[in-house]
Amino acid sequence: MGQVKSLADLRKIKDDLQGKMSLRENSNNPESLVQVRVAMATCGIASGAKQVMDFFIEEFEKRNIQAVVTQTGCMGYCFAEPTVEITLPGQAPVVYGYVDTRKADDIIEKYIKNGELVEGIIPVNYETIEKNKEER
Amino acid sequence: MKDLSLHILDIAQNSISAKAGTIEVEITENVKSDLYSIVIKDDGIGMTPEFAAKATDPYVTSRTTRKVGLGLPLLKQNAERTGGSLKIESEVGIGTKVTTSFSLSNFDRPPLGDIAGTIVLLAAANLKTRLIYRHITEISTFIFDTNEINEMLDGMPLSDPGIIRFLKEMINENLHEIKIAG
Numbered sequence: 001m002g003q004v005k006s007l008a009d010l011r012k013i014k015d016d017l018q019g020k021m022s023l024r025e026n027s028n029n030p031e032s033l034v035q036v037r038v039a040m041a042t043c044g045i046a047s048g049a050k051q052v053m054d055f056f057i058e059e060f061e062k063r064n065i066q067a068v069v070t071q072t073g074c075m076g077y078c079f080a081e082p083t084v085e086i087t088l089p090g091q092a093p094v095v096y097g098y099v100d101t102r103k104a105d106d107i108i109e110k111y112i113k114n115g116e117l118v119e120g121i122i123p124v125n126y127e128t129i130e131k132n133k134e135e136r
Numbered sequence: 137m138k139d140l141s142l143h144i145l146d147i148a149q150n151s152i153s154a155k156a157g158t159i160e161v162e163i164t165e166n167v168k169s170d171l172y173s174i175v176i177k178d179d180g181i182g183m184t185p186e187f188a189a190k191a192t193d194p195y196v197t198s199r200t201t202r203k204v205g206l207g208l209p210l211l212k213q214n215a216e217r218t219g220g221s222l223k224i225e226s227e228v229g230i231g232t233k234v235t236t237s238f239s240l241s242n243f244d245r246p247p248l249g250d251i252a253g254t255i256v257l258l259a260a261a262n263l264k265t266r267l268i269y270r271h272i273t274e275i276s277t278f279i280f281d282t283n284e285i286n287e288m289l290d291g292m293p294l295s296d297p298g299i300i301r302f303l304k305e306m307i308n309e310n311l312h313e314i315k316i317a318g
């Protein structure tokens with residue numbers, strides 16, 4: 001094994017990446033991107049939310065989809081964790097429950113790429129989600 | 137929770153909910169004294185002594201979306217199972233410090249798990265929060281500080297997938313160097 005990676009290496013990586021990427025400009029303007037919020041409270045984490053979040057981040061990069069992946073708190077659907085809220089640009093958020101990596105794959109391929117709804121939507125009142133976000 | 141890194145991810149969410157500007161995670165391992173301790177400290181809004189005293193009660197939570205709060209109770213249970221303990225020190229307006237100790241060699245101590253992934257995920261999902269992670273073994277100390285990272289990145293977001301991948305590798309390699317117990 002070579003030398004252990006350090007902060008100095010980070011600078012090199014950064015310069016490499018900066019050349020190729022346009023994402024930086026877009027991330028200042030998140031409304032134009034797909035937004036994914038993974039519920040990450042105790043209930044979500046215990047049900048595998050971290051794995052799901054890692055999956056989204058990795059797959060968006062592999063499949064060249066520009067998206068912002070963040071975390072949120074418990075939305076009150078502990079029974080259906082891991083839950084994920086997807087907001088396509090210009091659309092109302094949709095919450096999916098029981099999301100594992102297989103379901104996440106489905107969501108990316110069908111909903112995010114083609115706007116086709118996938119099974120497993122938790123019917124929620126949009127206002128309620130907004131309210132919960134404020135409470136967090 | 138399957139491992140300690142998930143507990144850390146969970147408890148750190150409390151700090152984020154408490155509007156922390158800085159979160160410090162410190163893991164100390166000592167084979168000689170058979171100690172494995174995890175300290176999670178923030179400068180968030182803090183808790184009143186009354187609330188802090190009840191915080192490990194599963195039927196107490198600051199949330200309004202549900203009536204139970206299991207993060208701290210589950211961690212406490214895991215610590216006590218190894219003969220360890222969980223202590224909360226908090227002051228309104230100053231912040232909160234949660235200290236958990238385990239017996240390092242105890243069979244019931246959960247493994248650390250994917251700490252690199254946890255730390256990077258926390259940092260990437262909370263770009264405005266400074267995250268400091270220290271891991272201390274008898275060999276040496278590894279320190280990860282998002283302030284230093286951001287300085288190097290010079291405006292590029294830490295949440296970029298390429299950066300995330302690099303940071304995970306960097307943490308894992310450094311932890312390997314200081315021979316963490318796992």
